[in-house]
Amino acid sequence: MNFQNTLAYARQLDKEDPLATYRAKFHIPKDANGQDWLYFTGNSLGLQPKATQKYIQQELDDWANFGVEGHFEAKNPWMPYHELLTESMAKIVGAKPLEVVVMNTLTTNLHLLMVSFYQPTKKKYKIVIESDAFPSDRYAVQSQLQFHGFDPADGLIEWKPRDGEVLLNIEDLETIVSEQGDEIALLLIGGVNYYTGQYLDLKKIAAIGQAKDCMVGIDLAHGAGNVSPELHDSGVDFAAWCSYKYLNAGPGSLGGLFVHEKHAYKKDLPRFSGWWNHNKETRFNMRQPFDVMPGAEGWQLSNPPILSMAAIKASLDMFEEVGMEALRNKSEKLTGYFEFLINEMNSDDIKIITPTNPKERGCQLSIQVKNADKSLHQKLTQNNIITDWREPDVIRCAPVPLYNRFEDIYKMVTVLQSLL
Incomplete structure (x- = not known):
């Protein structure tokens, strides 16, 4: 797929996303100013569906x-x-x-x-x-x-x-x-x-x-x-x-x-x-x-x-209601866009170690950091970007198709590039 490195393009992908409405069915954590966190740790703890309280x-x-x-x-x-x-x-x-x-x-x-x-x-x-x-x-x-x-x-x-x-x-x-x-x-x-x-x-x-x-x-x-x-x-x-x-x-x-x-x-x-x-x-x-x-x-x-x-x-x-086929379709598109944006940075300080073939990965991309000391991960957290650090040198990011947007990915990579 021919991706584009613009916020307008990311928002267009969200507009065309058949699963876009499901994000509203989840509680998205917010910062002190009421802005949504960029949450990429569904591989550690998924967000809470709003319906959960009613079920319990x-x-x-x-x-x-x-x-x-x-x-x-x-x-x-x-x-x-x-x-x-x-x-x-x-x-x-x-x-x-x-x-x-x-x-x-x-x-x-x-x-x-x-x-x-x-x-x-x-x-x-x-x-x-x-x-x-x-x-x-x-x-x-x-x-x-x-x-x-x-x-x-x-x-x-x-x-x-x-x-x-x-x-x-x-x-x-x-x-x-x-x-x-x-x-x-x-x-x-x-x-x-x-x-x-x-x-x-x-x-x-x-x-x-x-x-x-x-x-x-x-x-x-x-x-x-x-x-x-x-x-x-x-x-x-x-x-x-x-x-x-x-x-x-x-x-x-x-x-x-x-x-x-x-x-x-x-x-x-x-x-x-x-x-x-x-x-x-x-x-x-x-x-x-x-x-x-x-x-x-x-x-x-x-x-x-x-x-x-x-x-x-x-x-x-x-x-x-959604089905695994629809989830996988969006997941492959999300990680594909994420991978594209990371590669566009052309940085010697980071590289993706997750397989490039979408069929050989889930919705996680693992970013290996050169000369890592966890500081990059901490700076992302300070910017309300919630990722997951794994020793010795990997930031794990999981854009989850039920609640993550293409816009989330674009904004995350933009901040990542500024930090590098």
Whole structure:
């Protein structure tokens, strides 16, 4: 696309944007003068939909009016409340409803999934992660190795970029698995890397791992609501994600979990159990032996936290209305315009390390700063431009298609250029 480096052009793009009206459905933080912040950190915490308060208030009212009977009498009965989220969430990640459940938080879900899908033996016990995995993933797999009696220094294999590069090369993962696959039990890979914004080929990762009888799991923390991962078609064994980034469900909100249909009816899979993954037909007959539910619901342990789920429902209803295809179309255009403007600066002080191919990134661009000391990021913040700093030298910027404008991008780059 032939972009132009003018404010008038950016405003024209906004005028032509079919999703432009959705910005008004969000609370945009403002400065002391009442001007909107330029908010580019939806990859850390999404903004609050204005409808969220109403959705939560509905549950507060039903709690006040019905007490415990709200489990059955509330406008949205609490007993099956999580089921209200399943179909919309499944569409977002490209899964069947059977394969998805909203529960717990991300790292908790990863541990629960590894109870089932990390079953090491004395010979086949190693875990592959990307070298710059999000720290929580690293800590989780290290602790799983230790729990099973293995030394993480030996059991953890890192998929690294090549010397002088920052992005991962899928051929290098093929080499690792080809050479060490007999010792590898699990690949746990971030679908969209938090640092670079690189969106990896999940289908290829699944094929590489499963060719050597390795389980394959995906952390979609930076993917859910951002890219279209098509989890069912990818063939990965499991995945987990959070809902407070691109899914705009509030700080620390519940996560989501995917277990592929091929595992849905394996009642003998090792897992932790609780009354909410017991057969719902006999759940309240308290003296029945455990009877696990099929599908992703078979990994639930506890009854759903309704107030958090109400916030998720507020956002998912909007996603249902818009659809991931429309979001991705705008996202690629936003990052394309952002990339164009950064390149127009022709600065030796910064460079984009996120893939140039829009199909290999979400709505994040990671800007690497030469001789970085965080001061540039701090100056952006002082100008009410909210970005995200990641050590040692990267400013992460995520123009989110539901509420960011092309004008936001133009103004941000204009300030960035003046600071440089």
